Amino acid sequence: SAKVFTIANQKGGVGKTTTAINLAAAMATSRVKTLLIDLDPQANATSGLGVDKTEGGSLYGPLNGEGTAADQIVATRIKNLDIIPAEVDLAALEIELSRKPDYLIQLRNVLKPLREGDEYAAIIVDCPPALGLTSMNALGAADYLLIALQCEYLALEGLGQILKVVDQLRDAGVNPNLELGGILMTMFDVRTNLSRQVVGEVEKHFPDKVFKSLIPRSIRLGEAPSFGQTIFEYDPVSAGAVAYQQLAKEVIKRFDLK
Amino acid sequence: SAKVFTIANQKGGVGKTTTAINLAAAMATSRVKTLLIDLDPQANATSGLGVDKTEGGSLYGPLNGEGTAADQIVATRIKNLDIIPAEVDLAALEIELSRKPDYLIQLRNVLKPLREGDEYAAIIVDCPPALGLTSMNALGAADYLLIALQCEYLALEGLGQILKVVDQLRDAGVNPNLELGGILMTMFDVRTNLSRQVVGEVEKHFPDKVFKSLIPRSIRLGEAPSFGQTIFEYDPVSAGAVAYQQLAKEVIKRFDLK
Ligand SMILES: Nc1ncnc2c1ncn2[C@@H]1O[C@H](COP(=O)(O)OP(=O)(O)OP(=O)(O)O)[C@@H](O)[C@H]1O
Ligand SMILES: Nc1ncnc2c1ncn2[C@@H]1O[C@H](COP(=O)(O)OP(=O)(O)OP(=O)(O)O)[C@@H](O)[C@H]1O
Ligand SMILES: [Mg+2]
Numbered sequence: 076s077a078k079v080f081t082i083a084n085q086k087g088g089v090g091k092t093t094t095a096i097n098l099a100a101a102m103a104t105s106r107v108k109t110l111l112i113d114l115d116p117q118a119n120a121t122s123g124l125g126v127d128k129t130e131g132g133s134l135y136g137p138l139n140g141e142g143t144a145a146d147q148i149v150a151t152r153i154k155n156l157d158i159i160p161a162e163v164d165l166a167a168l169e170i171e172l173s174r175k176p177d178y179l180i181q182l183r184n185v186l187k188p189l190r191e192g193d194e195y196a197a198i199i200v201d202c203p204p205a206l207g208l209t210s211m212n213a214l215g216a217a218d219y220l221l222i223a224l225q226c227e228y229l230a231l232e233g234l235g236q237i238l239k240v241v242d243q244l245r246d247a248g249v250n251p252n253l254e255l256g257g258i259l260m261t262m263f264d265v266r267t268n269l270s271r272q273v274v275g276e277v278e279k280h281f282p283d284k285v286f287k288s289l290i291p292r293s294i295r296l297g298e299a300p301s302f303g304q305t306i307f308e309y310d311p312v313s314a315g316a317v318a319y320q321q322l323a324k325e326v327i328k329r330f331d332l333k
Numbered sequence: 334s335a336k337v338f339t340i341a342n343q344k345g346g347v348g349k350t351t352t353a354i355n356l357a358a359a360m361a362t363s364r365v366k367t368l369l370i371d372l373d374p375q376a377n378a379t380s381g382l383g384v385d386k387t388e389g390g391s392l393y394g395p396l397n398g399e400g401t402a403a404d405q406i407v408a409t410r411i412k413n414l415d416i417i418p419a420e421v422d423l424a425a426l427e428i429e430l431s432r433k434p435d436y437l438i439q440l441r442n443v444l445k446p447l448r449e450g451d452e453y454a455a456i457i458v459d460c461p462p463a464l465g466l467t468s469m470n471a472l473g474a475a476d477y478l479l480i481a482l483q484c485e486y487l488a489l490e491g492l493g494q495i496l497k498v499v500d501q502l503r504d505a506g507v508n509p510n511l512e513l514g515g516i517l518m519t520m521f522d523v524r525t526n527l528s529r530q531v532v533g534e535v536e537k538h539f540p541d542k543v544f545k546s547l548i549p550r551s552i553r554l555g556e557a558p559s560f561g562q563t564i565f566e567y568d569p570v571s572a573g574a575v576a577y578q579q580l581a582k583e584v585i586k587r588f589d590l591k
């Protein structure tokens with residue numbers, strides 16, 4: 076069976092997609108069979124991996140009862156890494172999900188066969204920002220929530236909000252097994268005190284959750300997706316590549332993926 | 334009457350809130366009576382201005398038929414700048430709006446008296462990321478859309494998506510007067526070629542829309558909100574302060590606000 080990791084944070088631009096792409100790629104390269112699911116109608120993970128967006132090529136159909144998730148799986152050029160891409164139809168999901176009964180567990184139902192099968196060891200879900208119904212479904216479908224947290228002032232405030240939602244989903248019985256898998260500090264700026272203060276503060280409140288790997292602010296990490304490349308293809312010796320490689324090791328160990 | 338400016342971009346972390354705060358403050362200081370509306374349940378504009386969040390203190394009530402928008406107005410320490418703050422209740426808006434008929438024009442109805450009155454010359458609406466019902470309502474209520482666009486690779490792609498939504502809202506008759514007011518290039522990084530290339534590309538496609546003011550990537554702009562201060566209070570001689578001051582001049586001139 077596969078473990079489902081949802082990468083979420085209602086705040087925008089905190090490195091969810093950059094993490095989804097590079098963590099998935101590093102895990103695949105460490106021979107963990109991985110499925111990346113792009114749930115964002117902006118399809119940044121899809122284009123960041125150099126995968127074509129095609130009309131009808133996303134989980135939109137399956138979430139509306141047309142076809143299965145497995146029908147939408149596409150292989151990538153990276154061994155052990157497959158993707159379910161995103162495309163613009165997903166933008167209609169928010170409104171359409173709200174009109175269904177059981178509107179919080181549609182994704183979990185659609186992913187059930189993949190989660191219970193032996194095809195993948197890990198399923199990574201990249202969420203849009205904002206805690207709309209799409210992200211809520213991704214939390215409803217997850218074994219573990221991975222929070223990408225930018226090393227900036229408002230980080231802790233936003234953290235409180237998403238953890239409250241996690242508790243609500245657990246208490247309401249929507250996803251009693253949902254756990255906070257870990258907190259990843261991103262865009263760590265070595266030149267300022269602020270980054271170190273934010274990391275220290277988050278570690279104080281969540282001592283065993285913060286990953287030891289800190290993702291540095293690095294122009295290379297920002298450039299790689301414009302070539303449709305992972306950081307390991309674009310600049311394998313960069314600080315960003317080293318950090319995501321370390322993170323993959325931590326994740327594989329913490330969640331027993333090998 | 335007031336002109337309503339909605340600052341939106343479905344992409345996260347592109348500088349919407351930083352722009353909402355500093356543009357509103359600069360316009361107020363230029364004696365343009367301005368109302369800032371924080372529509373994001375994360376309330377970053379509210380706390381970034383050092384305004385307290387209070388339970389029930391947001392547009393959530395009025396959008397659900399309880400009280401008026403005017404009831405929610407709070408003065409700030411900045412002369413000519415008032416705010417309707419945000420608080421966590423707004424998070425429920427997405428689902429609640431979707432269950433109303435006319436779910437795209439609720440905000441416009443609620444803002445009508447303020448827009449038609451003479452209290453304010455400008456109303457600036459700060460949106461959450463993602464094009465959910467909250468942002469769609471803000472587009473439905475706007476005279477002008479101001480797009481904050483980060484100087485990075487995916488900028489143009491995201492732009493196409495939001496402009497498509499603008500056309501849909503116009504063609505569907507939801508907001509036939511909605512215009513793209515302008516595109517603001519943010520987080521311009523002088524050290525890389527990427528920023529310059531992105532600006533050049535956007536200017537090529539939208540020659541009269543891009544504001545001449547480019548907001549530089551500047552640590553000071555990131556730090557100011559942690560003290561609840563505008564950039565003009567925190568570091569009035571910084572490149573960020575100069576840029577937002579210039580933007581305010583451009584906006585006042587382009588939209589005839591004085
Ligand atoms: N460590 C980093 N250093 C420098 N730039 C980064 C880093 N991580 C991400 N970026 C860049 O910052 C921007 C936002 O990152 P990303 O798209 O991964 O965030 P996100 O949380 O997925 O955003 P959204 O909420 O819009 O989905 C992108 O342009 C990306 O290339
Ligand atoms: N020009 C800039 N230079 C450096 N940091 C900036 C700049 N503009 C904004 N920031 C910082 O980048 C982060 C994102 O900015 P901001 O909150 O304004 O974006 P946003 O589009 O409102 O995000 P969201 O989509 O989550 O609402 C914040 O930490 C902010 O302080
Ligand atoms: Mg993303």
Ligand SMILES: [Mg+2]
Binds near residue numbers: 351373377460461
């Ligand atoms: Mg914001």
